[in-house]
Amino acid sequence: MTKEGLSSGTTRRTFLGAAALTAASYNRVLGANDRIGIGQVGFGLIGKQHIADFKTQKDVDIVALCDAYAPRVEQGLQYIGNGTAKGYSDFRKMYENKDIQGVVVATPDHWHALLTIMACAAGKDVYVEKPMTVFIDEGKWMVQAARAHKSIVTVGTQRRQGAGVKAAKQVILAGTLGKIHNVRIAFCRNIYPGFGKTPVTDPPPGFDYDMWLGPAPKKPYQAHRGLYHFRWFWDYSGGQMTNLGAHMIDQILWLMDAKGPTNVMSVGGRYALDDDDGETPDLQDAIWEFPGKNGGPGFTMECSIREASVGPQGLNPAQLYLGTKGYMNVSGNYSITSETKVNAIDDIPRFQGHPIGGPVYPNVPRTPWLPEYAGAATGRGGGGAGRGAAAGAPAAGAAGAGVATDARYGLTASGADPTMVLNERDWLDCIKSRNRPFCEVEDGHKVATTCNLANMSLILGRAIKWDPDKQEVVGDKEATAMAAGLRRSGTSRAYRAPWDAVLRSIVKV
Numbered sequence: 001m002t003k004e005g006l007s008s009g010t011t012r013r014t015f016l017g018a019a020a021l022t023a024a025s026y027n028r029v030l031g032a033n034d035r036i037g038i039g040q041v042g043f044g045l046i047g048k049q050h051i052a053d054f055k056t057q058k059d060v061d062i063v064a065l066c067d068a069y070a071p072r073v074e075q076g077l078q079y080i081g082n083g084t085a086k087g088y089s090d091f092r093k094m095y096e097n098k099d100i101q102g103v104v105v106a107t108p109d110h111w112h113a114l115l116t117i118m119a120c121a122a123g124k125d126v127y128v129e130k131p132m133t134v135f136i137d138e139g140k141w142m143v144q145a146a147r148a149h150k151s152i153v154t155v156g157t158q159r160r161q162g163a164g165v166k167a168a169k170q171v172i173l174a175g176t177l178g179k180i181h182n183v184r185i186a187f188c189r190n191i192y193p194g195f196g197k198t199p200v201t202d203p204p205p206g207f208d209y210d211m212w213l214g215p216a217p218k219k220p221y222q223a224h225r226g227l228y229h230f231r232w233f234w235d236y237s238g239g240q241m242t243n244l245g246a247h248m249i250d251q252i253l254w255l256m257d258a259k260g261p262t263n264v265m266s267v268g269g270r271y272a273l274d275d276d277d278g279e280t281p282d283l284q285d286a287i288w289e290f291p292g293k294n295g296g297p298g299f300t301m302e303c304s305i306r307e308a309s310v311g312p313q314g315l316n317p318a319q320l321y322l323g324t325k326g327y328m329n330v331s332g333n334y335s336i337t338s339e340t341k342v343n344a345i346d347d348i349p350r351f352q353g354h355p356i357g358g359p360v361y362p363n364v365p366r367t368p369w370l371p372e373y374a375g376a377a378t379g380r381g382g383g384g385a386g387r388g389a390a391a392g393a394p395a396a397g398a399a400g401a402g403v404a405t406d407a408r409y410g411l412t413a414s415g416a417d418p419t420m421v422l423n424e425r426d427w428l429d430c431i432k433s434r435n436r437p438f439c440e441v442e443d444g445h446k447v448a449t450t451c452n453l454a455n456m457s458l459i460l461g462r463a464i465k466w467d468p469d470k471q472e473v474v475g476d477k478e479a480t481a482m483a484a485g486l487r488r489s490g491t492s493r494a495y496r497a498p499w500d501a502v503l504r505s506i507v508k509v
């Protein structure tokens, strides 16, 4: 094992030199039997999982690992355990390594865009973790860089992978559920009173905090502004909306074949956690409107986030697709529950009956819209029908057999398909074939935009209109500036120096 450390000071010349060298070194059309050299940036919670996964892929050589925290480089090299991988403390030096074809970006969110853009410019293909961006324009720059350098860029949202979800897509395409007009998701857990508060201190030995901060604003170090807990600070992430939302919303946009929302509103904030120094909401509700294919109403999507209350199991219904004839609960697998058909007059209040001239009840018996999924179709009207099925066993007849409860978030998940490995494998195959990956950079951009718009609405305290074709905020200068990354007070640039210049040297901002 060897280790090459560099200081974190950057210059445009250093980086562009690396780009020229590496891009020229690669013949990017590989054969089926060719090996793929991987270099990974970030060896944290998910970075370790990536290494574990890539170790199982027979055509992969893990050739390099970089982390801003030196002890993790050492630990990571031992974990890779092949005796040949090189360790780096500066990713720019790692990007010069011509044995690397694919870069895995497993750092905090605020680094995803620039690391991807620089890797593309260095002639690499990229697997970038979700959420793809911290603000909307980063996604446009990433697409630009990927296209300009013909890089294969996969995004680690991964939840559209798996046989159950692909089958659910067929259900939607077949129109089985009738008109799907609402999709609901929720992420509820109880971590009250919170993660505690961390004082301002020096970073731990071996932690290059300036490199860790990278393009983000310079702030004094606290333990929570670092490993893992960065998720709860706006400068580095978008809270659970982007952390968990990115996975689910990718699945929804894919299943519903949605380009993007046109209208977004979100409320919430720090309501409950009182021993915690995070900033992102512990309670958030968001609603998005998506247009229909022919310009008419499409569907709405609702997301509830609770960090200090699990509530009844029904609050965590995985993903509910509410159609006029039935609803589907999608996770790793799916289940379908029929709605009941009713003569509308029979569904209005009865009390003592209507005086003369009022509606007359024909008392037509309810029947299931979808008899084959009628097992759990009980209750009164759409709201009540099948509630029990969503919280418990899936309806008979659906492909939901074997669905288990995921204890972390109370979601149902089959656990049958290793979605992350499938996504990684898809990336490797596309590196060879140069085909479009299943979760491609443009998909990641759509998802991140959807999540980021909700957070923007919450911060601004108003609804935001969005044009998914032009990818622009409509009629709101403040929101437009936020989409460009200018939400941090006092900044006129999206990125802190010197990273802003690096960005601008590669893409048109």
Ligand SMILES: NC(=O)c1ccc[n+]([C@@H]2O[C@H](COP(=O)([O-])OP(=O)(O)OC[C@H]3O[C@@H](n4cnc5c(N)ncnc54)[C@H](O)[C@@H]3O)[C@@H](O)[C@H]2O)c1
Binding pocket: 041, 042, 043, 044, 045, 046, 047, 066, 067, 068, 069, 072, 089, 091, 106, 107, 108, 109, 111, 129, 130, 131, 156, 157, 158, 211, 212, 213, 214, 226, 227, 228, 229, 243, 420
């Ligand atoms: N796909 C999934 O299921 C999944 C699951 C968990 C996390 N994630 C995503 O993975 C990313 C990382 O999350 P995590 O929990 O592993 O975080 P983490 O804090 O545990 O690890 C991140 C690592 O990146 C390193 N790092 C930061 N900046 C760096 C730089 N410039 N150069 C080199 N190393 C740098 C840190 O030192 C740290 O070791 C997040 O974006 C998160 O959303 C995805």
